[in-house]
Amino acid sequence: MSDRKDVIIEVKDFTAKYGDTVIIDDISFEVIKGEIFVILGGSGCGKSTLLKHMIGLYKPARGNIIIKGEDITKAEGRDRIDLLKKIGVAYQLGALFGSMTVLENVMLPLEEYTDLSRDARHLIGRMKLALVGLEGSEGKMPSELSGGMIKRAALARAMALDPEVLFLDEPSAGLDPITSAELDQLIIQLSRSLGVTFVVVTHELNSIYTIADRVIMLDKSTKNIIAAGDPEYLRDNSTIPVVQKFFRRQTDEQLGAQN
């Protein structure tokens, strides 16, 4: 396990494959407790694949993913459940259960894993919804919500068990700029007030500059981490063409003309 106390997730020598196709080839990085850590990269670079391995949905071809001292790639049965209770995941399309109201969605993990009374679960569920600005929508069905509300409800459900790490898959994809900016502010607020560690997959530049404490950028051709660090620093100082293009939203021609 890690020596430094403030490392909450450690990814070591990690390789991911689909069949024989290598998606990510031997990467290692750490996520520090309390930070907003962003995984970024162009389409098809393996961002979502990495995230799905980090939350234990897939087994890696090689390597370890250690969350709070426990290896999620090896944990099974009881240990795996205990580990999963420490993380929360908000999926790209919300993945709210369509047959339950918004409040019931948030209350579901509380019902399954705690001995809280019904009233207590109700209040906690409503508090989580209030936290993401969804007070007043408790009794609605997911199909009655707008895109932004679905993402916020998914975030509230991910936070139901007060996890220490929240994983968000493309939180601002498909949202209008205002809703997307609001969601970014919400993430920052939650991170600062609750001290939750965020691992966010996104390729929305504005979001990245607003929320990210630290980023890693994955690259499709090398199948590896091509850049890591503060996004503004990378934008201004990186000499790698792919990174420059990404942060400045440029094509090859534009970049060539500039240099």
Place this chain on the structure above:
Amino acid sequence: MKDHEAAFSPPSVEASKDQDNTLVLKIKGRLDVYSTGKIWKDSSYELEKSTPRKLIINGEGIEYCDASGIALLIELRLIQEKKGGVFELRGLSEDNERLYKLFNFDLLAKPEGEGKPPSGNIVERVGKTSWEMLEELRVHIYFTGRVTFGLLTAALNPFKIRWKEVFVTCEKFGANSLFIIALVNFLVGLVIAFQSAIPMQQYGAQIFVADLIVIAYFKELGPLMTAFVVNGRSGSAFAAELGTMKVNEELDALDTMGLDPVNFLVVPKVLAALFMLPLLTVFGNLFGLLGGLVVILSMGFTFQTYINQITASGTYTMLLAGLFKTLFFAVLIAGVGCLSGMRASRGPSAVGDAATTAVVTGIILMIVVDGIFGVIYYILGI
């Protein structure tokens, strides 16, 4: 990790009451989502029991507190303030204080938001339901018209039909269901023959089992059993397919491309059903008769006797009358399946509901149509 958690003590609550009706609750230990439940009941019980004028929460002993712990504090405040009492929170650490202030108490004090308002009184509901039924009928009539029109247009321009789609559907609808249709009809024929043989034996009329089977099969059982099986298999599949397309906005995409979903999707399916269902019914009849044959042979009659008996009482008119009905069944199965799919609503159960509606509506309508044909054939003397 586990040692880390063990460093905190389990939560506890201690109540003490002053003279001037003030209740002091001392909360200690680790308040997280798993442990808070243990003291939730105790603390709210203490509060409900004593109804103090003033409630003081002493949080000095709280070692760790997450949003669920804060929920307990808010709950106690809600109870206290609902009764008009005074609430005071003392000794909370800076972190926990900040967390506590994060939640808007006034919002939580309000009743929670409801979904759709419940519908009105009984008169209103009866009216609404009747209107919905009429609306349903209108949609069916309208859809029947559109499909009929689509079929006529297709008949006038046979080159415009998507024949590839028709043949693929023929394979799925017809060829792939041949086995189950053979099996079901064989077994039904066998069972009917066997059950009727027992009482007929009392009158020495066993040989008429053959007549019974052939008449029942040609006129009713063959067409109906085959149509039911196909309805369950393909009607639901059509509904699921079009329902998924509806949910994925594929139907809207067709619409905006100027392609009529009825002509593009429904007509090939209806055509395939029209081709295949009579053929399947022929096989159904054959296997039903084979089922009867097994019983006849087991009663000691010869194969030739069975054939003679069948050809004597079964007529071509009978057979064709039965097959003619299946054309209507075919349109019903494909049409109802497609319509249910196209009318699927949003949400995760939409496709499942559409498939159920397709099968149930299909069966009911087929029975009705079969009844109408029964009357017509009786009048015609078939």
